[in-house]
Every structure is written in structure tokens, then in C-alpha cells.
Amino acid sequence: MLEKLLKKSGWTDIIIALVFILLGIMLIVSPEVITAMISIILGVICIIIGVLKFFDYLYKGKTDNYLIAISIVAIITGIVIMFCGDIIFSVFRTLISIWIIYSGIMNLQTSIIWKDYKSKLWITTLILSIITLIAGIYMLVNQGSMLQMIGVIILIYGIIDIIENIIFIKKVDNYL
Numbered sequence: 001m002l003e004k005l006l007k008k009s010g011w012t013d014i015i016i017a018l019v020f021i022l023l024g025i026m027l028i029v030s031p032e033v034i035t036a037m038i039s040i041i042l043g044v045i046c047i048i049i050g051v052l053k054f055f056d057y058l059y060k061g062k063t064d065n066y067l068i069a070i071s072i073v074a075i076i077t078g079i080v081i082m083f084c085g086d087i088i089f090s091v092f093r094t095l096i097s098i099w100i101i102y103s104g105i106m107n108l109q110t111s112i113i114w115k116d117y118k119s120k121l122w123i124t125t126l127i128l129s130i131i132t133l134i135a136g137i138y139m140l141v142n143q144g145s146m147l148q149m150i151g152v153i154i155l156i157y158g159i160i161d162i163i164e165n166i167i168f169i170k171k172v173d174n175y176l
Contacts, residue, residue, distance in 0.1 A: 010169040014162050021158035027151025035147070038092065039085030046078030093139065093150060100136030100157050104129050107164055114171075121167055128160045 026034050050071045057067035081088055107129035114122035135153045142149075 010165045010172070013165045017158040017161035017165065019158075020154050020161070024151045024153070024155030024158060027154065028148050029151075031147030031151065035085045035089045039082055039088050042088065043078040043080075043082030046074050046081060048078075050074030050076075050078060089147075096150075096154065097136050097140035100132060100139065100153070102136075103157070103161060104133035104136055107132060107161075110164070110168070119171065121171065125164055125167065128164055132157055132160050 023034075050073070053067050053074060054071035057064060057071060060067070107125060111122045111125035111129055114125055135157055139150055139153050
């Protein structure tokens, strides 16, 4: 039971890493388009939510006054998001950086566990987790770095995460 859960978790992490790889490739190839696309999609979603809440307000006989407030705030938020893509991407970049640093720390902990089990792969996992940590920290402290570099870092993170999860999936049977 535990073995299946751990393997399923490993495969889920691989799928997430593949999404990161795809995002990294897209940022390398055309970063401006990705930033604009994300801003437009998020803005349109907020505007649609605002319009739906407005119609909900009209449909309910104008008795739920909070719906009109939600509607106005959502529409204004959508417009701001659409025209402030750089700010949105900065927040997005920071969140990804924090995720990569967290992943590096968790992988560092995993390497220590592998060492305790006398696995020969603990050094590989240690090196990969240190690289992941460095990439995440670099991305966090260099907010003005080129978007392509961020794409490269996200791509590297995805590849490293896939390697570590494949190692984990193959070795989980030996340690249970």
C-alpha cells in the first residue's frame, strides 16, 4: 500500500516536472508572448467572473448587494491584470523561485535519508538538490534577469526533478 502511494507520488512529481519543462521551453523561445498571454488569460478570467456576478446580481432581484461589489472589483482586477503583465510575471517568477528552493530543500532531505540507508545514489541526489537550490536562489535574487534565463532554470529544474523521481521510484522497493 505504502509502496503504491510512494510510486504514485513520484509519478505525479514527474508530471509536474514535465509541465515545468514545457514552461521553461516556452519562456526560452518567446518570453514576451508567454508573459502577455498569462496576463491576458488571467485578466479575461477575472472579467468573466465579474460579468457573471453582475448578471447574478440582476437575476437575484438586486437583493444581494455584495454581488455588485464583487462584480466591480473582479472587472477592475481583470483590467489591471491585463495591462500590468510585468508585475504579474514578477509575482509568478517569485512563486516559482520559492517552489524550486523548497523542492531543493526537500530533495536535500531525501539525499540524507538515502545516505542513512547506505544507498550509493545519495551523492547524486545531494549534488542535484544543491544545483536545484542554487538555481532557485539565483532566480529569486535576480529579479531583473532575462526571461530566457528563467526559462533555462525552470527547464533544468524540471529535468533534475524527473531524474530524482525516477531514482526514487526505482529504489522505493529496496527500502520498504
